[in-house]
Amino acid sequence: MNNGFRVLVVDDEQAFVATLIKRLGKRGLVCEGAFTAAEAIAALTNRDFDVVLLDMKLPDADGNDVLREVKRLKPDTQVVILTGHVSVSDGTKGIDGGAQDYLMKPVEFESLLDSLQRAARNRAIAA
């Protein structure tokens, strides 16, 4: 099911990124972490990812700006937003900006996995 799709986890909470990578990796996903917007853009520039799991509050940039940059660099890459601070307008803005889903922390791991899988499927269809 997971057939090794690639996920870039972008979040400034290192503990969260580290654990999530381990858990997703355990399920066969190929994961990489980025703690800043710059790291995320660098990773995207150099490698391909099926899905980007993006936090909206990063130390060096706003999540929406990163989303725009992701869509500019890799239009087919799917983005799932995961944030602790969500609002209808933020959500709408994210979806309008091309995000596949918009999740609010704390989210259950199963729900997160489900969302990532759906995004990966969409990426496969788009490709």
Place this chain on the structure above:
Amino acid sequence: MRIYSATISDEALKVRSRESFYARQKQLFILVVALVSILPLVMIGWASSQYYKRSWLQQTSIDLKSSAEGRKEIIDRFLATQQDLLASLIELYGLDSLAAQPNLEKVFPAVNRSGVLVDLGVIDARGEHLAYVGPFRQQLAGRNYRDAAWFHETMRTGRYVSDVFTGYRGEPHFVVAVTDANRGWMLRATINSALFNGLLASAEVGPDGDAFIINRQGELQAVSRLPSVNGGETEAVIPAEELAAIESDFGATYHRHGNFLYATTWVNGHNWQLVLKTNIDSSLAQFYRAWNLGLLSILLAAVAILAVTTWLVRSMMGRIELADQQRMLLNNRVREVDKMALVGRLAASVAHEINNPLQIIGDQAGWIGELLEDEAEGQVINLVEYQAAVQKIKQHVGRASTITHRLLGFSRARGGQRSEVDINALVKETVAFLESEARTHRITVRFALQADLPPVMTDASQLQQVMLNIVNNAVDAIGDDGVISIRTSRQGGRLHIEFADSGPGLPPELLSKIFDPFFTTKKGGKGTGLGLSISRNIMHRLGGDIQAENGKQGGCRFTASLPLA
């Protein structure tokens, strides 16, 4: 049990203080307006009355003076007429004719048809009474007047009018005497005092006024009203003080003494003073009637001004009070909105800060759970305990997550997903969450749900949050042993969900505050004061409303309403 804070008395004091402020303002305005409008009215009225009173008195004095002048002419003409009559008799008949008693008796009635003369006598240059016609013939026949002052005066001047005196007759009278051209003899006549007094009676001196004549010694010569004229006793009739006042001011046009106005003029040459006096109060009677009418008008005007002022001030203050109340309400609303915005920002910030660690805690617990699954059977001694602990951590992360999501719900819609909701089912489902707690406190929940309610397009989770808040509050308010009644109904185009509890209810002055953020009557630490505020926010966002009131049978009643369309 609920605790009602000291704000009750503070609020009551504020209300009383506002009411007393408006009452004071009303009284002040009425007083100022009444003073400003009534005082000038009274002052104008008083000044006018003084002016008109003075004018009235002056006019009365002028009239009195004019009347005195008119009387003077009549009196002087009367005296001149009597003297001329005697002079004419002297010229026409001569001494020889008139000294014959029979002739005099013939002439006298012929010339005295008016009865002005009491008697008539012929006296020669030696003072001998040659002839006499009149009622005192016995007493006066053959009498000699050569020692009488009047005789000498007449012989000296040719014409003479005496002062009033009693003489032999024992009653007041005066005489007029005229000599012939050679001063060889004279005719002397006594004047009827009653007729002479009659000349004064018609003087216009008012009801309590008087007209009289005094000589240079202040003795009364004639009167219009005084009971009697008694030469030599006049001081007793005219008080000395009054006499002095009159004498000090002979000839003045306007003279006042006591309550009387006087007008005086000389008559009979400069021998007598004619005095007319009028009572000021009597002559002002008409003025006083007019003044009383004016006073009544001023009084009525003052009452009217006071009434209109009171009405206007009350009406204006009522409007000001209403405007103030509306402004206060608006200010309160603005403050509330500000507070809500602040609370919203605070809630969002707190939720965000807590959501991140919650995510990590949940993930770490999940990761531990997964790792434990990888362990070989029997390798981890307390595997079951660890797994239970992980489950508990995940469960409480979920619980904390519910709280943070609720906090975020305070400031904005979370997801805002609307769908067709069966309200009755939602009510039952919501109450099910609190069933065990209700049972613990021996609280019965009764339902009266209208069966045929149409589904409502709304956000079920948000509405559920509202219901949870209200039912939770009801449980807290009741404490132990009580009833919560939930009723749903369709009223017009709206759906009503009513929650009534059997708790103590709320003081009326707090009912308007219970939707304020951070307002709570729960014991310290138990309530955040956000529940009802969030609930109202949610209801407004869903297009509905929520109201609180005390039930007729006691307890508190919350009614949430939603539009059906």
